[in-house]
Amino acid sequence: MTARRTSENPSESPSRKALVIGGGIAGPVMALALHRAGIEAEVFEAYGTSADGIGGFFMIAPNGLGALAAVGLDAEIGRIGQPAGPMLIEDGKGGVLAQFAGLADLPPGRLMRRAEMYEVLQRRLDEAGLHVRYGKRLVGVDEHADGITAHFADGTSATGDLLIGADGTASTVRTLIDPAAPAAQYTGLFGVGGHSAHRLPGRSGRGERGAAVHFANGAKAFFGYWPTADGSGTVWFSNIPQPEQLTTEQARAVSREEWLRRCRDLHAEDVPAREVLRAADAGTIETFPRLEIMPSVPHWYRGRMVLVGDSVHAPSNSSGQGVSLAVESAVELARCLRDLPDHTAAFAAYEAMRRPRVEKVAADAARTNSQKTSGSVARMMFRLAAPVLVRTVMSPEKMLRPVHGYRIDWERRVVPVGPEGRSGRAA
Numbered sequence: 019m020t021a022r023r024t025s026e027n028p029s030e031s032p033s034r035k036a037l038v039i040g041g042g043i044a045g046p047v048m049a050l051a052l053h054r055a056g057i058e059a060e061v062f063e064a065y066g067t068s069a070d071g072i073g074g075f076f077m078i079a080p081n082g083l084g085a086l087a088a089v090g091l092d093a094e095i096g097r098i099g100q101p102a103g104p105m106l107i108e109d110g111k112g113g114v115l116a117q118f119a120g121l122a123d124l125p126p127g128r129l130m131r132r133a134e135m136y137e138v139l140q141r142r143l144d145e146a147g148l149h150v151r152y153g154k155r156l157v158g159v160d161e162h163a164d165g166i167t168a169h170f171a172d173g174t175s176a177t178g179d180l181l182i183g184a185d186g187t188a189s190t191v192r193t194l195i196d197p198a199a200p201a202a203q204y205t206g207l208f209g210v211g212g213h214s215a216h217r218l219p220g221r222s223g224r225g226e227r228g229a230a231v232h233f234a235n236g237a238k239a240f241f242g243y244w245p246t247a248d249g250s251g252t253v254w255f256s257n258i259p260q261p262e263q264l265t266t267e268q269a270r271a272v273s274r275e276e277w278l279r280r281c282r283d284l285h286a287e288d289v290p291a292r293e294v295l296r297a298a299d300a301g302t303i304e305t306f307p308r309l310e311i312m313p314s315v316p317h318w319y320r321g322r323m324v325l326v327g328d329s330v331h332a333p334s335n336s337s338g339q340g341v342s343l344a345v346e347s348a349v350e351l352a353r354c355l356r357d358l359p360d361h362t363a364a365f366a367a368y369e370a371m372r373r374p375r376v377e378k379v380a381a382d383a384a385r386t387n388s389q390k391t392s393g394s395v396a397r398m399m400f401r402l403a404a405p406v407l408v409r410t411v412m413s414p415e416k417m418l419r420p421v422h423g424y425r426i427d428w429e430r431r432v433v434p435v436g437p438e439g440r441s442g443r444a445a
Contacts, residue, residue, distance in 0.1 A: 034355070037062060037168050037176055039191055040184035041150050042069065043132070044327030044344040046139035048184050049148050051089045051352035054428075060176065061143070062154035062168065064185070068140065073132025074211050074304045075253055077102055077231070080124040081424040082342025085349045088428040094138045099130025100247040101228030110236035112289040119227075124422055126227045127338075129244060129253075135341075151176075156190045159323065166322040180361055181323045182351070184344075187310045189329035196317040202310040204263040205334055207240075209306030210277050211255035216290070216297040218245050218252055236288035239281075243294055254294050256281045257309070257335075264307045274303035309335055311384065314377060319365035326351055331376035337383030339421065347372050349426050357432040366435045379421060 034057050038045045041063030049059035078086070078095065086095050103126065107116040120126055143150060155171040159181060167177045183191025187202035218230075231244045240257040258280070278300045285291035312332040318325050327344035351368045358364035 034058065034180065035060070035178040036180040036182055036355075037166070037178040038182045038184055039156050039168070040186060040327075040329070041065075041152070042184070042186065043135060043139070043341055044329075044348055045184035046143055046150070047086070047089070047091075047345045048182055048326055048348040048351065050091070050139070050142055050146065051349045052355065053146050053148060054089050055352045055356035057352070057355055058178075059148060060178070061148065061150040062156065062170070062176065063150055063152050064155040066153040068150070068152065069133070069136055070140075071133045073136070074209075074255070074306060075129060075131055076341055077127045077129050077338055078135075078345075079127045079338060079342040080121075080422040082339075082345050083125060083128065084425045085342070085346040088349050088426045089352075091138065091142065094142070095128065095130075095135065098134040098138065099128045101126040102129050102244075103228035103230045106230060106232045108232055108234035110234045110241070110288040110291070118418065121418055121422060127422075129229060129231070156185070156194075159194055161321050161323075179322065180355070183323065183325045183329045184327050184348070186328045187308065187312060187332050189325065191323055192315065192325055192329050195320040195323050195325065196315075199315055199317065200313045202312050202332065205309045205311055206259060206261060207257040207309045207335075208260035208264060208269075209255060209257055209309050209335070210281055211253070211304055211306070212278070212298055212300075212302035213246070214243075214252040214254055214294045214298040215250075216252050216294045217249065218243075218290075234288060234291060236285050236291055238287075239284040241285055241288060241291040241294075243291070251297075252294050254291075254298065256285065256291075258284060266307055269305040269307045272305075274300045277303050277305060311380065318369045318373070319362075322361060324351065324365045324368070331372070331380065333376070333380040334383040337379055339379050339383070343376050343379060346424065346426065347376070349428075353426070353428065353430075354432050358434060363434045364432075367432050370435045371432075375424070 036052055036057055036059045038048050038059055038061045041061050045061050049061050052059040083092060083095065086092055104120065105118040106114050109115055153172060154174070156168055157171050158169045160167045160169070165177050165179050166181050167175050168181055169175045181191065183189050185191055192199045229244045232242065234241045239259060241254070243252050243254040245252055278295070278298055282292070282295045285295055310332060311334045312328065312330065315325070315330050318330055326347050328340065331343060331347070333339055333343065350371055354364040354368040355361070358367055
């Protein structure tokens with residue numbers, strides 16, 4: 019296959035094929051971005067079946083929507099979920115400590131189920147003629163002068179020019195690049211979420227631009243909630259302090275009714291969490307034991323292998339940026355590979371472009387996470403300090419602009435890393 023630019027940017031690039039390891043969110047976006055860049059891609063997923071209907075809710079922030087727009091996914095993503103309106107920080111007693119209305123010149127983020135986005139991505143892969151191979155758990159690679167061969171647990175193999183690890187926080191590709199690479203770190207929080215028939219009153223449910231999203235540091239646990247798209251109920255989640263990380267099997271061994279009971283006990287003193295949970299449907303409960311973060315990864319690439327998304331930069335869920343940063347990195351890596359035919363130069367430019375940004379977001383989210391796991395005294399101190407913080411260091415312009423305002427210009431050429439280790443974003 020001869021790789022070429024799309025009609026929007028028709029200059030030539032060399033014929034290459036990328037093996038994308040991981041079929042969640044980052045992997046399919048990576049394949050679609052490579053396809054637009056004129057680079058062949060094939061996706062390999064460890065699980066034996068697709069993830070149709072699986073997964074909880076998340077928000078794609080304005081910067082993530084911008085990255086998806088760069089590869090033509092904005093219209094379809096804009097039709098699923100619902101727009102996110104103002105963000106309210108609450109004290110767990112019904113009081114509002116701070117409110118962030120978002121930035122007027124940026125589109126609102128979108129709240130959606132993971133399954134909704136997954137369905138869009140699978141449809142677009144099919145339309146582009148891109149294949150996802152299921153039951154392909156990577157176990158090793160062989161690099162040679164003109165390519166790389168991936169070996170899978172089922173005894174099969176595949177060969178390409180590049181191998182891209184989009185295989186999440188438990189990445190196999192990360193350990194192949196560097197056997198001493200750090201593993202993901204547990205945040206000390208266990209996630210539980212679901213639906214409730216409780217209806218939020220007045221402005222608690224809607225802002226001018228979409229659903230109001232509430233975050234409350236309760237007496238014993240952190241609670242988040244927002245209205246369903248039709249206003250008939252509430253979507254909620256709780257981040258429960260849990261010192262010992264549970265496995266998926268251990269979490270599933272506890273009944274949904276028991277998880278709901280535990281959440282009700284933890285939030286018995288919190289308003290409106292207790293009202294939301296009183297009307298919650300146990301049948302909708304989902305658990306998330308893998309609330310993890312990635313510490314700084316020393317080596318993002320080696321030889322013909324490179325990392326993208328959660329495999330290399332998973333911030334705490336407190337950032338609200340996990341999906342958005344992953345799709346940003348996928349699109350930026352595709353640009354680098356498009357414009358820099360030497361893969362080593364492309365990988366270096368990609369890392370130089372992305373590392374400072376993702377590590378800054380991760381550091382900020384880690385500070386927020388520490389508040390969720392803090393004791394009652396620390397929680398009280400935060401409630402007292404919040405009004406001052408919002409007027410100074412936590413103002414929407416200072417907090418949101420650097421993160422939400424990031425935009426990818428697909429048409430700009432990437433240039434190699436300069437002597438200071440920084441990549442220029444345009445020729």
